[in-house]
Amino acid sequence: MTFPLLSLIVFLPAAGAAVLLCLRNDDAVRWTALGFTAVDFALAVAMLAAFDTTTHEMQFTERHPWVPAIGITYALGVDGISALFVFLTALLGGICVLASWVAIDRKVKEYMVALLSMQTLMLGVFSALDLFLFYVCWEAMLIPMYLMIGVWGGDGRVYAAFKFFLYTLAGSLLFLIGIIVLYFHGGRTFDILALSAQDLPFDVQSWLFFAFLIAFAVKVPMVPVHTWLPDAHVQAPTAGSIILAGVLLKMGAYGFLRFSLPMLPEASVYYSTLMLALSALAIVYGGLLALAQDDLKKLVAYSSISHMGFVTMGIFALNLRGVEGGILQMFNHGVTTGALFLFVGVIYERTHTRSIAEYGGLMKVAPVYTGFLALFTLSSMALPGTNSFVGELLVLSGGFAANMAVGTAAVLGALLSAAYLLGMYRKVALGPASVGARYQIRDVNVREMAAILPLAVFVLWVGLYPKPFLNVIDASVSHLLTEVHGKESGP
Amino acid sequence: MDPVISIRPLLAVAVAGLAALAVLFLHKRENVRDLVSPLAAVVMFAIVASMAPTVLSGGTVELRLFEVLPGIDFAFRVDALGMVFATVSSLLWILAAIYSIGYMRHLHEHAQTRFFACFATSLAAAVGGAFAANLFTLVIFYEVLSLVTYPLVYHHEDEAGWAGSRKYLVYLMGASKSVLLAALALTYHIAGSLDFVPGGLLAKANASAALLTVVYFCYLFGFAKAAVMPMHAWLPAAMVAPTPVSALLHAVAVVKMGVFCVLRVVFHVFGTGLIGGLGLGIATAYLVSFTILMASIYALTRDDLKARLAYSTVSQLSYVVLGAVLLSPVAMVGGIIHIAAHAFSKITLFFCAGSIYCASGKRNISDMAGIGRRLPWTMGAFFVASLSMIGVPPTAGFVSKWYLTLGSVQAGEIAFLVVLLASSVLNAAYFLPVSYVAFFGGERPEGLSKVREIPLVTVPLVATALLSVLMGIFPGYFVALAEGVVR
Numbered sequence: 001m002t003f004p005l006l007s008l009i010v011f012l013p014a015a016g017a018a019v020l021l022c023l024r025n026d027d028a029v030r031w032t033a034l035g036f037t038a039v040d041f042a043l044a045v046a047m048l049a050a051f052d053t054t055t056h057e058m059q060f061t062e063r064h065p066w067v068p069a070i071g072i073t074y075a076l077g078v079d080g081i082s083a084l085f086v087f088l089t090a091l092l093g094g095i096c097v098l099a100s101w102v103a104i105d106r107k108v109k110e111y112m113v114a115l116l117s118m119q120t121l122m123l124g125v126f127s128a129l130d131l132f133l134f135y136v137c138w139e140a141m142l143i144p145m146y147l148m149i150g151v152w153g154g155d156g157r158v159y160a161a162f163k164f165f166l167y168t169l170a171g172s173l174l175f176l177i178g179i180i181v182l183y184f185h186g187g188r189t190f191d192i193l194a195l196s197a198q199d200l201p202f203d204v205q206s207w208l209f210f211a212f213l214i215a216f217a218v219k220v221p222m223v224p225v226h227t228w229l230p231d232a233h234v235q236a237p238t239a240g241s242i243i244l245a246g247v248l249l250k251m252g253a254y255g256f257l258r259f260s261l262p263m264l265p266e267a268s269v270y271y272s273t274l275m276l277a278l279s280a281l282a283i284v285y286g287g288l289l290a291l292a293q294d295d296l297k298k299l300v301a302y303s304s305i306s307h308m309g310f311v312t313m314g315i316f317a318l319n320l321r322g323v324e325g326g327i328l329q330m331f332n333h334g335v336t337t338g339a340l341f342l343f344v345g346v347i348y349e350r351t352h353t354r355s356i357a358e359y360g361g362l363m364k365v366a367p368v369y370t371g372f373l374a375l376f377t378l379s380s381m382a383l384p385g386t387n388s389f390v391g392e393l394l395v396l397s398g399g400f401a402a403n404m405a406v407g408t409a410a411v412l413g414a415l416l417s418a419a420y421l422l423g424m425y426r427k428v429a430l431g432p433a434s435v436g437a438r439y440q441i442r443d444v445n446v447r448e449m450a451a452i453l454p455l456a457v458f459v460l461w462v463g464l465y466p467k468p469f470l471n472v473i474d475a476s477v478s479h480l481l482t483e484v485h486g487k488e489s490g491p
Numbered sequence: 492m493d494p495v496i497s498i499r500p501l502l503a504v505a506v507a508g509l510a511a512l513a514v515l516f517l518h519k520r521e522n523v524r525d526l527v528s529p530l531a532a533v534v535m536f537a538i539v540a541s542m543a544p545t546v547l548s549g550g551t552v553e554l555r556l557f558e559v560l561p562g563i564d565f566a567f568r569v570d571a572l573g574m575v576f577a578t579v580s581s582l583l584w585i586l587a588a589i590y591s592i593g594y595m596r597h598l599h600e601h602a603q604t605r606f607f608a609c610f611a612t613s614l615a616a617a618v619g620g621a622f623a624a625n626l627f628t629l630v631i632f633y634e635v636l637s638l639v640t641y642p643l644v645y646h647h648e649d650e651a652g653w654a655g656s657r658k659y660l661v662y663l664m665g666a667s668k669s670v671l672l673a674a675l676a677l678t679y680h681i682a683g684s685l686d687f688v689p690g691g692l693l694a695k696a697n698a699s700a701a702l703l704t705v706v707y708f709c710y711l712f713g714f715a716k717a718a719v720m721p722m723h724a725w726l727p728a729a730m731v732a733p734t735p736v737s738a739l740l741h742a743v744a745v746v747k748m749g750v751f752c753v754l755r756v757v758f759h760v761f762g763t764g765l766i767g768g769l770g771l772g773i774a775t776a777y778l779v780s781f782t783i784l785m786a787s788i789y790a791l792t793r794d795d796l797k798a799r800l801a802y803s804t805v806s807q808l809s810y811v812v813l814g815a816v817l818l819s820p821v822a823m824v825g826g827i828i829h830i831a832a833h834a835f836s837k838i839t840l841f842f843c844a845g846s847i848y849c850a851s852g853k854r855n856i857s858d859m860a861g862i863g864r865r866l867p868w869t870m871g872a873f874f875v876a877s878l879s880m881i882g883v884p885p886t887a888g889f890v891s892k893w894y895l896t897l898g899s900v901q902a903g904e905i906a907f908l909v910v911l912l913a914s915s916v917l918n919a920a921y922f923l924p925v926s927y928v929a930f931f932g933g934e935r936p937e938g939l940s941k942v943r944e945i946p947l948v949t950v951p952l953v954a955t956a957l958l959s960v961l962m963g964i965f966p967g968y969f970v971a972l973a974e975g976v977v978r
Contacts, residue, residue: 396676
């Protein structure tokens with residue numbers, strides 16, 4: 001039996017949560033949580049280093065019977081697509097702990113336990129090869145997230161947490177029905193790979209496609225089921241926002257890639273124009289909403305809707321550049337938007353306001369902060385040289401190939417992103433230094449730098465040399481497209 | 492012949508980048524800090540010049556760093572077109588660096604460290620763009636140039652500074668995040684690569700004429716730094732910057748980056764054959780002719796000297812594009828060498844505007860009556876550069892206009908000959924009155940008695956005026972490079 005590396009990565013945070021329960025001192029809790037997430041990240045790096053990029057087969061697989069009577073197994077494994085997100089989730093774990101260091105000052109232990117359990121469940125979603133296991137993680141995730149927003153959130157936390165829970169639960173129930181249908185149509189198995197190899201009749205595919213669509217669209221979120229997102233982001237603590245934007249939103253898109261495309265290929269092709277149109281709508285509408293915000297967190301939240309529109313557009317362009325660009329944008333969005341929420345948190349801890357109108361001239365008092373904020377703002381608007389530009393170029397190139405009108409709409413969204421992000425930066429960082437008089441602002445400290453720097457590295461690394469990242473997903477994406485389009489037409 | 496593989500293109504960029512870091516590092520020791528920029532400029536010019544013999548003999552200097560995406564590398568390739576731009580930028584940086592020290596110190600400007608650091612980074616970006624081997628590498632440097640010049644435009648941090656810099660960024664970023672982005676994505680979609688190819692990347696592309704036409708105009712307006720109307724309004728707005736910025740960046744590095752990108756698209760992305768085949772050459776020629784004439788008329792109406800110079804720049808940039816899209820070899824040579832001719836003359840004019848402002852605090856032409864008697868060197872240089880802008884022999888402007896007019900005849904397009912001549916008359920109409928007023932206007936003006944030349948400011952502007960004349964007499968270097976591009 002080989003070393004169960006993937007299980008270790010998935011369950012290490014949970015083990016950490018168990019250790020935390022035995023601790024009393026808040027600082028010990030923080031350091032222990034940081035230690036566990038750091039080791040977990042190191043393991044994820046090791047996993048990615050050992051990853052064979054030449055094959056689309058699942059790697060690091062583990063299979064143990066769980067409930068053999070109805071075909072449930074404990075099955076883990078990663079292909080290129082999931083490996084990238086295991087890596088991203090592990091990366092953001094430690095950053096979330098750092099972001100919560102002083103922001104969370106009550107019930108620290110309970111908070112960190114929720115955070116680490118969340119981490120295990122998210123890693124479980126990305127590495128599950130059994131539909132039942134996947135669904136358990138997918139649903140259970142709602143509980144720690146609900147608690148993080150509802151207990152440690154802002155003034156409207158209860159409303160936001162409830163709304164978040166209702167929306168995702170409603171989507172998940174349709175997903176559950178879809179899973180049951182799939183189970184009976186697909187030979188009574190929960191094995192995701194076996195189900196992907198099934199050939200379902202088109203009408204079954206269609207029904208399942210829409211059931212999955214609603215479930216995943218809520219998570220992504222796509223317009224018009226996006227309204228939970230701004231509330232959840234605004235009320236969530238910083239780490240909650242980072243997890244929401246960095247990982248949770250990716251799960252919807254991951255669902256499309258793992259379930260809709262391989263299991264329902266004909267329906268995916270048939271409804272791709274609809275999906276492209278919905279993506280274009282999200283890109284433009286999200287951008288317009290972001291343009292109108294005064295609250296920093298809301299602005300970043302609405303920008304997420306627009307950026308995730310690029311992701312779904314890339315995926316449903318159903319060509320190599322589009323899908324690879326979409327996946328790369330998922331990773332980029334995790335890094336960049338995670339960082340932007342971190343930045344909002346950092347400044348909020350000092351000023352206790354998120355209103356853009358109350359800021360100005362921050363560059364004079366916090367040059368390091370505004371310098372890095374510039375980097376992430378430019379990354380978010382996909383300036384050439386940053387990570388998002390590579391993804392956006394691929395997505396647009398794939399999008400134009402699929403549908404000229406949708407590509408054109410996406411370009412409009414890109415223009416909007418420049419407008420709201422540069423506008424935000426100008427108002428916050430430049431102009432007369434009005435903020436210095438009212439607040440004692442210190443620049444970023446060592447702990448904050450430790451959270452910012454890794455993300456900054458990825459902005460430039462992916463921006464200039466994305467090849468290692470594209471290599472990881474390349475074989476899996478090519479295989480996926482061959483499956484979708486059928487062997488005869490090719491990707 | 493085989494390309495020469497060398498690290499020199501990267502070194503040229505790195506010198507300016509490191510200079511910017513050194514400036515930041517030395518922010519407390521002003522005298523040492525101010526020595527960094529001229530030194531770096533000399534080193535950069537030497538590196539650029541060292542590659543000139545290879546390029547003049549028809550070769551290229553290349554450096555491939557790594558693959559970004561399939562069909563897209565991060566790579567440098569020094570060819571004749573890039574050499575024109577890089578030579579002009581690095582040579583004039585030496586003089587502008589000296590001028591900046593005189594100007595900034597004389598006016599006791601604030602934030603000088605930021606100023607010099609951004610200035611050096613701008614040069615790194617300009618030369619990086621000149622040496623870029625493909626559109627991907629080019630747009631990275633293009634955008635870096637937009638960003639680092641932004642603090643230079645808002646330098647004064649007053650209301651006008653914020654408003655001007657805002658317009659600056661809105662135009663440049665707006666264009667690149669919309670039409671330019673679309674053009675890049677479409678090009679990658681059509682050709683599967685973003686490389687510059689002699690004869691044109693898209694020349695053999697399998698795409699409809701309509702799509703290619705759309706892509707072409709997306710590039711033309713997407714590279715807003717070329718200031719083809721209606722994408723020109725950022726340039727007059729950028730005049731709120733300190734004058735050394737207006738001189739080197741908004742008369743040379745930034746705007747020439749714009750027309751350079753357009754030339755790259757015409758020569759190496761589409762290829763002159765495809766441009767002609769699609770009938771885009773003449774369409775563009777009419778478009779830029781409108782810009783040439785309209786901007787000159789705007790310039791006539793401006794009393795603020797820098798604003799007049801800015802509109803003149805808008806007009807002159809379109810000469811470069813006009814030369815390229817007339818598609819006759821002679822006109823193309825004229826367009827390319829106009830990059831250099833306009834650079835030497837326009838930087839002189841801006842240097843003079845700055846010198847007048849430093850010495851007397853005056854910006855408006857109507858206030859400059861008699862100032863030539865107090866600032867003979869400055870206004871003498873201004874007159875020489877004006878002649879070059881009008882195209883009077885033996886100045887640089889004469890050479891490029893000669894090629895342009897000859898080229899429009901060769902192309903059989905008499906309409907553009909008329910445009911060029913009319914524009915020269917307009918040039919004379921808005922430049923000569925400045926010299927006239929300065930030397931002959933006003934009777935023994937009071938209040939000018941304390942106005943004196945400032946050596947550190949005057950020497951560079953005399954040097955650039957001499958360069959304008961020298962290039963008029965010895966245009967061989969730039970003509971040879973331009974013929975290398977057209978060949």
